[in-house]
Amino acid sequence: MNIEKEYIKLIFGLKLKQARTAKNLSLFGLAKITALSKSYLNEIEKGKKYPKTDKIILLAEKLEVTYDHMVSLKLDNNLAPIGEILKSGILKEIPLELFGIQEADLIDIIANAPAKVNAFISTIIEIAQHYNLTRESFFLAALRSYQEAHNNYFEDLEEKVILFCKAFHVDLTANISITELKAILVEEYGYTIQELVFTEHEALGDLRSIFVPSSKTLLLSNDIDEGQKAFILAKEIAYNYMEIKERLYTFSWIKFDNFDQVLNNFYASYFAGALLLPRQHLIDELNVFLALENPKPQQMVQLMNQFNVSPESFYQRLTNILPKDFNLKNLFFLRLSHQKGTDTYQIKKELHITNQQEPHANEMNEHYCRRWVSIRTIEESIKQGKNHFFDAQISSYENSKNEYLVFSSATPDPFKTDCIRSISVGILMTAGMKKKFKFIENESLKKQIVGVTCETCAVKDCLERASPPIQLEQKIRNENTEAIVQKYMTKFS
Incomplete structure (x- = not known):
């Protein structure tokens, strides 16, 4: 959806509906005094159509408002929050289809009950401000809801790991080594990998890796342990194997520019986890542990240590x-x-x-x-x-x-x-x-x-x-x- 065009159409529709209801006119009544069809007017109010200039002049005249008011993108105070959230492009940034929501349906909801939607949006904004909810927090909350809706299991990503292992002859019954992970990145995807002392720069103290896309150089902090290194390398393989372009270049992340980066970061992390902790291997080891009648804490630690990953x-x-x-x-x-x-x-x-x-x-x-x-x-x-x-x-x-x-x-x-x-x-x-x-x-x-x-x-x-x-x-x-x-x-x- 072209959000800019849709935004203009929706704003006009909201203004038309507001002007019509202010005159106590039904859609039938407006159709009668303008000689425009009721269905055509209904589609305008729902933000599906934008009338030509002559039609706008006619509507403004019959509703006793100015032409400039009708075509202005400025909304009255009671509808301003709706305009702000639409203008912000948030609908464009979040892939609503992940949650089974069609953008056209959302537009209909806003157009059909603008006052109630306005109250809802105002409430969300107030709560967000009260709890200092950042844009990144909002994106991460949306991702968490997506994970929870799928019980945090994604068959397509599990299958991609299996296909990757077949293509690269990786043994899923044994731990993939850091040497092998590096070799795949260097030989298959043209990476250069260097280890640096990030802590020499205070501002980089929280980072563990930086990827430089122009030269395909992966910079790794020499402070990280083997499990962290394996995870970072596996994530880079995931980005390349799944041909993900919209991605983050640091670990840990500094900021997200859009929801696609949040989602793709999750996909790459899931792929890395499934590669380093192969599903069937982990299931077998868990079954052995669960069969113990009096396991000691060290036995759980030993189970974790069988895999080259962080806790x-x-x-x-x-x-x-x-x-x-x-x-x-x-x-x-x-x-x-x-x-x-x-x-x-x-x-x-x-x-x-x-x-x-x-x-x-x-x-x-x-x-x-x-x-x-x-x-x-x-x-x-x-x-x-x-x-x-x-x-x-x-x-x-x-x-x-x-x-x-x-x-x-x-x-x-x-x-x-x-x-x-x-x-x-x-x-x-x-x-x-x-x-x-x-x-x-x-x-x-x-x-x-x-x-x-x-x-x-x-x-x-x-x-x-x-x-x-x-x-x-x-x-x-x-x-x-x-x-x-x-x-x-x-x-x-």
Whole structure:
């Protein structure tokens, strides 16, 4: 859709409908006084047609407005937010077809109920401003919804990895080496690969790689470990093999210019994860682990170490495999970040499969429950000085009574100095889930009552509490007040 032309047509349609309703005219009435067909006028108001000059003059005359007002792209104050969001090109930037939305249908919705759409858009803008929602955050939220709608499993990308491995004679039953990844990039795609000391420049401290498209040069930070290096190389292969042109040139990303870059970054990352953690190989290893009746934490770490990936890549891959191949479709993925010496823990990344699970990000500056294993692994990794501290627990949420088996790994944050991050996957405990985990009833597996944030938590005598339950107390006060109001309403009815 040519958004500029569509924008002009839609604005004219909104103005025509506004002028017509201001005169208390129906479409039939306007058709009668202008001798234009009702269907033609209806298509104009819906933004599907733009009338010729003589028709605009006629409409302006009959509606008693000026020609200049009708052709101006300036909207009245009550419709201005609609104009702004259309003019911004956001419809062009987000591929609505991913969500089954046709752009023409969206135009119809806006044209048919401009006041309600305006109120909705104004609400979204206000919420975005209140929570400091950036353009990148909006794009990432859209991507997360896309992943969740597909249970984070994409058959076409899995198939492309298999086809790639056949074409390049890559053995999917063994780990692909960094030497082989480099050879493919250099010999097949004409890359030059150089390792540099990025930390010599303070501004590059958070970066791990830069791709220079004009010379096909990949610059790698010499501070990264083997797992990170393998992932970056695999992503570059993905960009080339899938012939992706609209892409990012740094890892980690600095900014997204459009939604295509966000989506393509995800596609390349998914391809890399599937290449480094082949589906069937991972399924086989997981089945062995799940059959253990009393696994030790080190056995889970050993399982991860069988693959040349970071803990985050391993946990991300679990969110592809568990819903598809183990029918565990209620799970969450969390990445928490913690600056050493502070009492702050932030959720930097999350994903929820099937439903919005309880442990979710909160933008109210509330304190996440200190009983989460995601926080405990961070604390223990600092206390014990370990580069990878793994733990697991059954978390029972006080409010919903839902229980999750949560795996969590804490490691130094590769992108932030003096920061520790934890990666966690939680699986909703159901009868079907318990059959798949032989060790679920083992007494050595810690069980813990948890909340979401301290401010909303009803757990009493919590030694780990970082803040009083002020939000919960306010809710209880409101409920008590409502109950008394209802008694008076009944008494004096």
